[in-house]
Amino acid sequence: MTLFPVLTADKVLRGSEKLSGTEIASMTLIGLAVVFVALLVLVIFLYATGGIFKKQSGKPKKAAPQKAAAPKPASPKAAPAAPKKEASPSASPAPAADTDDSEVIAVIMAAIAAMGAADGKKYRLRSVKQVTRGGSGRSVWAQAGISDATRPF
Amino acid sequence: MGGVLDFITNTLGGLWSDSGLRSLFADGGWKNLIMILVSFVFMYLAIAKGFEPLLLLPISFGMLLTNLPMAGLYHPDLWVLVDGHVNYGEVLKEGGLLDILYLGVKLQLYPPLIFLGIGCMTDFSPLIANPKSFLLGAAAQGGIFFTFIVAGLLGFTAAEAGSIAIIGGADGPTAIYVSTRLLTGGGAITTGNIALAAYTYMALVPIIQPPIMKALTSKKERSVKMEQLRTVSKTEKIIFPIAVTIIVSLLVPSAAPLVGMLMFGNLLKESGVAARLIDTAQNALMNIITIFLGISVGATTKAEQIINLKFGGVMLLGVVAFSLGTACGLIFGKIMYKVTRGKVNPLIGSAGVSAVPMAARIAQKVGAETDPTNFLLMHAMGPNVAGVIGSAVAAGVLLSVIG
Numbered sequence: 001m002t003l004f005p006v007l008t009a010d011k012v013l014r015g016s017e018k019l020s021g022t023e024i025a026s027m028t029l030i031g032l033a034v035v036f037v038a039l040l041v042l043v044i045f046l047y048a049t050g051g052i053f054k055k056q057s058g059k060p061k062k063a064a065p066q067k068a069a070a071p072k073p074a075s076p077k078a079a080p081a082a083p084k085k086e087a088s089p090s091a092s093p094a095p096a097a098d099t100d101d102s103e104v105i106a107v108i109m110a111a112i113a114a115m116g117a118a119d120g121k122k123y124r125l126r127s128v129k130q131v132t133r134g135g136s137g138r139s140v141w142a143q144a145g146i147s148d149a150t151r152p153f
Numbered sequence: 154m155g156g157v158l159d160f161i162t163n164t165l166g167g168l169w170s171d172s173g174l175r176s177l178f179a180d181g182g183w184k185n186l187i188m189i190l191v192s193f194v195f196m197y198l199a200i201a202k203g204f205e206p207l208l209l210l211p212i213s214f215g216m217l218l219t220n221l222p223m224a225g226l227y228h229p230d231l232w233v234l235v236d237g238h239v240n241y242g243e244v245l246k247e248g249g250l251l252d253i254l255y256l257g258v259k260l261q262l263y264p265p266l267i268f269l270g271i272g273c274m275t276d277f278s279p280l281i282a283n284p285k286s287f288l289l290g291a292a293a294q295g296g297i298f299f300t301f302i303v304a305g306l307l308g309f310t311a312a313e314a315g316s317i318a319i320i321g322g323a324d325g326p327t328a329i330y331v332s333t334r335l336l337t338g339g340g341a342i343t344t345g346n347i348a349l350a351a352y353t354y355m356a357l358v359p360i361i362q363p364p365i366m367k368a369l370t371s372k373k374e375r376s377v378k379m380e381q382l383r384t385v386s387k388t389e390k391i392i393f394p395i396a397v398t399i400i401v402s403l404l405v406p407s408a409a410p411l412v413g414m415l416m417f418g419n420l421l422k423e424s425g426v427a428a429r430l431i432d433t434a435q436n437a438l439m440n441i442i443t444i445f446l447g448i449s450v451g452a453t454t455k456a457e458q459i460i461n462l463k464f465g466g467v468m469l470l471g472v473v474a475f476s477l478g479t480a481c482g483l484i485f486g487k488i489m490y491k492v493t494r495g496k497v498n499p500l501i502g503s504a505g506v507s508a509v510p511m512a513a514r515i516a517q518k519v520g521a522e523t524d525p526t527n528f529l530l531m532h533a534m535g536p537n538v539a540g541v542i543g544s545a546v547a548a549g550v551l552l553s554v555i556g
Contacts (some may be wrong), residue, residue, distance in 0.1 A: 012554045012555075012556075013223070013311040013449045013554055013555045013556065014311060014555075014556060015310060015311050015312030015337070015555050015556055016310055016311075016312065016316075016337075017303075017311060018308060018310055018311075019305040019309075019310075019311050019314060020246040022313070023305070024301065024302050024305040024306065025302075027298070027301060027305075027554060028299065028301060028302055028552070031297070031298045031301070031547060031550045031551070031554075032294070032298050032552070034405060034550050035291050035294045035543055035546050035547050035550065036288075036291045038400070038401055038405060039287040039288065039290060039291040039539065039542070039543055040288070040291075040405065041400055041445045042284070042400055042401075042542075043285065043288065043289050043397075044399060045278075045396055045400065046281060046284035046287075046393075047284050049389060049392060049396075050281070050282075050284065050556075052390070053386050053388065053389050053476075054383075060387040072543045074207070082496070098398060110276075125267070140164055141525075142181060146528050147417070
């Protein structure tokens with residue numbers, strides 16, 4: 001089955017011959033029309049299947065970027081105890097993430113502890129919150145990653 | 154004693170008359186010398202400047218080999234049609250190494266196999282997430298058809314005009330595929346001319362596109378930030394190549410070899426069950442075909458086919474084709490900007506010419522120049538990969554209509 005029978009029939013233009021004005025105009029119009037029609041059919045198909053899959057997944061079109069408050073620096077209060085991992089959950093009243101982020105928090109604590117170790121200071125981690133950069137809807141880490149990956153030349 | 158001297162003189166004379174050096178200084182030999190120098194220029198561009206080195210280097214070396222007199226690696230006369238057909242028996246019997254490798258070009262084997270590898274490496278998610286991108290990919294093909302008008306008006310034959318116009322698709326394998334089918338040999342323009350122009354301009358995309366992009370868009374349009382694309386499910390990614398193959402092949406059967414292989418490669422990738430095949434298709438197979446394609450296409454650039462006015466015309470129309478393709482994509486991008494009330498950045502329209510991923514990177518770069526916090530790369534990848542499909546469809550149309 002061919003939807004454009006004219007395109008599989010005998011060749012319309014002879015390759016070895018020069019073109020007349022009518023042939024040039026017809027070829028251009030037909031060529032552009034066929035390319036647009038073919039790709040338009042694909043657009044319609046993709047919108048149709050996309051709609052079905054979005055319905056099936058039951059998710060909204062775009063996950064709203066989580067708005068979060070400006071970053072709060074970890075309290076620089078000196079604490080007598082070393083910032084042990086188990087001390088953190090009790091010390092941090094509301095870790096912003098809704099999943100279990102205890103490993104990430106431990107890593108952050110370790111990094112802060114390492115920074116403080118050099119000058120003998122000890123820090124307590126009170127809260128960890130996700131930060132988004134104004135306008136872009138991305139976290140600073142995502143922003144930095146994209147900047148790095150899209151720096152072209 | 155005299156006999157010995159005669160023998161030595163005759164032998165040396167014979168060696169000299171059979172040597173390429175003598176042919177180089179015989180009638181018309183200077184053209185070969187110029188072509189050898191041209192091949193050095195392309196080698197320099199590939200090695201020192203990094204212009205499409207994976208293809209320009211084999212093409213330029215093929216150019217060098219074919220223009221060495223008496224080397225006999227490639228014989229253009231074997232490829233001239235006799236009663237509408239190439240005498241393949243003669244090619245196998247008399248042909249040199251590059252004639253044999255050129256069989257893969259003439260029989261249209263290499264470009265679809267390269268498309269297989271490209272399919273394995275291409276992520277169509279940005280296109281699936283934003284199907285409107287297809288229209289930008291279609292609009293940029295205007296470069297092909299508007300160049301066809303210019304070439305036709307300048308007196309090129311239908312086959313030559315079609316082969317020149319396809320350069321506007323900014324897709325090397327497609328340009329080679331179309332020109333090999335349309336150009337039957339014996340004419341002033343060869344597949345080598347078309348490939349040379351196509352790859353030269355593809356390498357020059359970072360120079361050709363930005364001025365056109367800036368001239369056709371306002372600062373306000375360039376600074377539009379587009380919505381983040383939705384996540385595409387694995388099932389959608391698997392359905393996509395199958396659906397595109399069926400739809401495009403039914404609409405334009407002549408595009409089936411290119412689009413079919415592109416989509417086959419993509420299905421291998423997205424299926425996630427054919428790791429070994431993907432590895433071969435996108436690495437070993439693609440590299441082998443690239444070497445064969447490049448060196449044999451380079452071999453078609455014999456001096457007499459390059460040093461003529463028509464090749465100058467091809468080069469000139471090639472840059473026209475690229476520029477028109479970019480402009481058409483941008484203009485359609487501007488229309489989408491108006492229709493969506495400023496939600497589409499027109500710059501992504503310029504990526505509708507194929508040249509993956511360079512054209513998308515240019516859109517990103519020009520967008521970031523206006524607003525460094527604007528990331529258009531993924532949005533531009535949609536029209537960019539749509540352009541590959543669009544140029545294959547346009548190629549199918551040219552092949553269907555021109556005989």
